[in-house]
Amino acid sequence: MxxxxxxxxLSATDLRAGYGRGDDxxxxxxxxxxxxxxxxxxxxxxxxxxSLVKTLAGLLDIRxxxxxxxxxxxxxETPAKRVAAGLxxxxxxxxxxxxxxxxxxxxxxxEFLRGRAGVGPEQRERVLGLFPEIGAxxxxxxxxxxxxxxxxxxxxxxLLANPExxxxxxxxxxxxxxxxxxxxxxxxxxxxxxxxxxxVEQNVAAALDVADEAVVLVAGQVSLRASASDMKAADxxxxxxxxxx
Amino acid sequence: MAAxxxxxxxxxxxxxxxxxxxxxxxxxxxxxANFAVGSMLTLGAxxxxxxxxxxxxPLFGAAAIAALTVAGAGLLADQLAFExxxxxGSITLLVASMGVSLVIENVCRFFFGNASRGFDxxxxxxxxxxxxRINQEQITIAITVAVCLVLVDALLRFTPLGRAxxxxxxNASLAAVRGVERRTxxxxxxxxxxxxxxxxxxxxxxxxxIDPLIGWNYQIPIFAAAILGGLGSPxxxxxxxxxxxxxxxxxxxxxxTNYRQVVSFSVILALLLFRANGLFGAKAARK
Numbered sequence: 001m002x003x004x005x006x007x008x009x010l011s012a013t014d015l016r017a018g019y020g021r022g023d024d025x026x027x028x029x030x031x032x033x034x035x036x037x038x039x040x041x042x043x044x045x046x047x048x049x050x051s052l053v054k055t056l057a058g059l060l061d062i063r064x065x066x067x068x069x070x071x072x073x074x075x076x077e078t079p080a081k082r083v084a085a086g087l088x089x090x091x092x093x094x095x096x097x098x099x100x101x102x103x104x105x106x107x108x109x110x111e112f113l114r115g116r117a118g119v120g121p122e123q124r125e126r127v128l129g130l131f132p133e134i135g136a137x138x139x140x141x142x143x144x145x146x147x148x149x150x151x152x153x154x155x156x157x158x159l160l161a162n163p164e165x166x167x168x169x170x171x172x173x174x175x176x177x178x179x180x181x182x183x184x185x186x187x188x189x190x191x192x193x194x195x196x197x198x199x200v201e202q203n204v205a206a207a208l209d210v211a212d213e214a215v216v217l218v219a220g221q222v223s224l225r226a227s228a229s230d231m232k233a234a235d236x237x238x239x240x241x242x243x244x245x
Numbered sequence: 246m247a248a249x250x251x252x253x254x255x256x257x258x259x260x261x262x263x264x265x266x267x268x269x270x271x272x273x274x275x276x277x278a279n280f281a282v283g284s285m286l287t288l289g290a291x292x293x294x295x296x297x298x299x300x301x302x303p304l305f306g307a308a309a310i311a312a313l314t315v316a317g318a319g320l321l322a323d324q325l326a327f328e329x330x331x332x333x334g335s336i337t338l339l340v341a342s343m344g345v346s347l348v349i350e351n352v353c354r355f356f357f358g359n360a361s362r363g364f365d366x367x368x369x370x371x372x373x374x375x376x377x378r379i380n381q382e383q384i385t386i387a388i389t390v391a392v393c394l395v396l397v398d399a400l401l402r403f404t405p406l407g408r409a410x411x412x413x414x415x416n417a418s419l420a421a422v423r424g425v426e427r428r429t430x431x432x433x434x435x436x437x438x439x440x441x442x443x444x445x446x447x448x449x450x451x452x453x454x455i456d457p458l459i460g461w462n463y464q465i466p467i468f469a470a471a472i473l474g475g476l477g478s479p480x481x482x483x484x485x486x487x488x489x490x491x492x493x494x495x496x497x498x499x500x501x502t503n504y505r506q507v508v509s510f511s512v513i514l515a516l517l518l519f520r521a522n523g524l525f526g527a528k529a530a531r532k
Binding site: 058112 | 405409411412415416418419420422424426427
């Protein structure tokens with residue numbers, strides 16, 4: 001008898017979502033992600049990548065389908081309750097509070113998470129160990145940080161909640177190639193701490209270098225799912241611009 | 246004469262500071278200009294009058310009743326109107342607050358009529374200092390406002406609620422994914438703002454007769470102060486209130502006192518034309 005499949009760290013089932021009264025942008029996406037993996041979500045502009053992570057995080061209303069974190073259904077939960085359930089999110093831009101200091105950003109990341117296990121001084125020490133340059137400047141206003149430093153603060157803030165799964169929306173956006181490399185290294189370090197990472201990226205090469213698996217999103221639907229190495233060999237141009245029904 | 250006007254202006258500025266602070270907090274956290282700020286102040290004045298004159302409570306106790314009453318009214322308005330319209334945007338919420346303002350003002354008229362009323366407080370001789378006449382009410386206003394400003398500043402800077410309010414003001418979506426429930430913060434913001442406006446109503450009732458338009462008399466200076474300081478900036482609102490208070494009082498040297506609100510209108514006009522972000526607004530809005 002084979003061992004039962006592990007519970008997916010993050011699971012979306014027939015997910016549909018959109019803005020206002022407009023058409024669905026996320027059109028029936030289903031995906032299960034194994035624990036402690038990095039899943040890259042790639043696709044052309046306007047394919048619904050950012051909308052997908054916003055829907056998973058609870059910032060975009062779900063019209064149909066289901067979202068679960070380590071088997072727990074969070075479909076009807078507020079964004080704040082999803083964080084408490086173990087689902088953290090780092091938006092593409094405006095991902096820190098610029099008028100708060102680094103220390104205040106970090107404090108805020110945990111002080112409203114009542115009942116979340118593993119949130120405390122030990123986690124803070126562990127996270128600041130991953131991003132030492134952040135811990136050294138606690139009194140600096142977050143708005144005064146460089147793009148790369150802001151990204152590290154955003155990662156640290158999200159990780160302080162001791163998440164099961166971390167949603168990253170284009171962490172390389174607006175960063176220099178050197179800082180993109182450092183950011184991708186940081187993502188690998190995060191995964192090594194036991195966190196499952198769903199990585200939405202426009203920089204396909206950088207994303208596939210660190211991911212275990214990848215999905216291609218076209219017009220709000222999954223058009224291909226494969227291992228990162230197989231995806232590197234695939235004709236992504238043809239996939240990205242294929243006509244979708 | 247000028248020194249007396251300057252001193253009176255500082256006290257008037259302090260009186261305006263609390264509602265201007267309330268206005269700027271609502272604008273920062275809940276993202277709309279609360280037109281009901283004057284009528285909520287009126288409600289505070291009447292609640293304190295009932296507690297002080299009809300129930301016989303000392304003014305300190307009456308002030309607590311006023312703070313609780315206006316906090317409750319703020320929560321009720323949020324539940325019945327603002328929360329339901331939140332997704333429609335700031336202009337809709339501004340118009341809704343005009344409706345709330347009319348409701349509160351007319352409820353006050355219905356129960357208390359149009360007659361002027363005053364608190365039951367002992368008369369006392371003014372103090373003279375360096376040729377300036379300082380009356381007991383001015384001292385009460387100055388001390389109360391100073392204590393409130395220190396407490397609000399401490400709340401905003403050093404408590405989880407204050408951090409959450411500043412975070413929501415910065416970026417409400419990001420605050421939500423950091424575990425902050427926007428709905429809870431909105432409610433607590435109304436409690437804080439209601440308490441400030443309730444206290445402001447008591448202080449206004451010490452400064453002048455209580456009638457259904459008492460809050461309306463302060464409406465334009467409150468908006469001028471908050472806009473001058475940069476809407477969304479608490480420090481700016483207080484600084485703006487002091488400037489407006491002094492400017493209005495000092496204007497008596499050059500224009501009849503009946504026209505002193507021209508100063509507030511002029512400040513609003515000048516700011517809209519030349520510096521729409523106000524004195525501290527650029528920093529407050531920086532992302």
